[in-house]
Amino acid sequence: MTDHFHLLAAKANAEIDDLNRSLAAVCAGVPVIGSGDPLADIFFVKERPDADEESAKAAFAGSSGDVILKAADRLGLPPGAMYGTNLLKCRLPSPSCADKCRAVLEQELGIVQPRLVFAMGEVAFLAASAVLGSPLEFSPGATVRRVGRPTLIGSVDLDAAMTDESAKRQLWRDLKLLGGVYSGR
Numbered sequence: 771m772t773d774h775f776h777l778l779a780a781k782a783n784a785e786i787d788d789l790n791r792s793l794a795a796v797c798a799g800v801p802v803i804g805s806g807d808p809l810a811d812i813f814f815v816k817e818r819p820d821a822d823e824e825s826a827k828a829a830f831a832g833s834s835g836d837v838i839l840k841a842a843d844r845l846g847l848p849p850g851a852m853y854g855t856n857l858l859k860c861r862l863p864s865p866s867c868a869d870k871c872r873a874v875l876e877q878e879l880g881i882v883q884p885r886l887v888f889a890m891g892e893v894a895f896l897a898a899s900a901v902l903g904s905p906l907e908f909s910p911g912a913t914v915r916r917v918g919r920p921t922l923i924g925s926v927d928l929d930a931a932m933t934d935e936s937a938k939r940q941l942w943r944d945l946k947l948l949g950g951v952y953s954g955r
Contacts, residue, residue: 785881789874797860797867804855804878805829812847812952813884813920814838814854815875816928817893824861830854834928841942845949853882857894876901879920887920888948890941891927898922910940911947923948 786808802819805828814830822832830838835854842849855878858871879887879901889895892908899905902922904914912924925944931937 786878789877789881797864797870799824799860799862800827801859802827802829802856803859804853805831805835806853807850808853808882810853810882811851811885812853812948813879813882813887814852814890815887815894815898816854816856816890818858818861819856820929821861823856829856833932837928837932841945845945845952847949847952851952853884857897872897884920886948886952887922888925888944889922890925891930892924895922895924899924911944913947913951921951923951 786804802823806814816834819829820832820834823829823834826832829835838852838854839849841847842852855875856871857875858868859874860867875897879898887898887902889898895908895912896905899914899922902914902916902919904916904919904922906912906914908924910924910926912922914922923944926937926940928941931941
């Protein structure tokens, strides 16, 4: 890796840390921060943190991260190409915290500048599509490609997919779609 790349990554990490500090002022609890490479090609987003993430104070920690990492491994997606976050940064946000979280999602996308956004669940998909300037109805497998913007792929809620077999199959289909788009297939 070049020194320039390391400088960019350090700058992106510092910007994301600043965003998280700004959330602490309006959120009742400690915000769950995004995790992964801040210069990633693939940006995963879901609605809210689960108990594992809240405990670790990091998005996609615990079982949700295990699901994504196992799928990524099966699809040949490099872990260093991924960044994960939650739309809402705490499990029970106040209205002012929820509003701030939506603004932070837009800023996170601006910092990371991914090629692909994989939004899990209707709420996360609608928020991501609005931020990307492509507001549309949610549908698992929906793919939105716009010139100059990341490709957006919608899927089912990750938490639901961990307990419901039908949702699990849909998530896997959508992750395979993501893998194909990432690899150019």
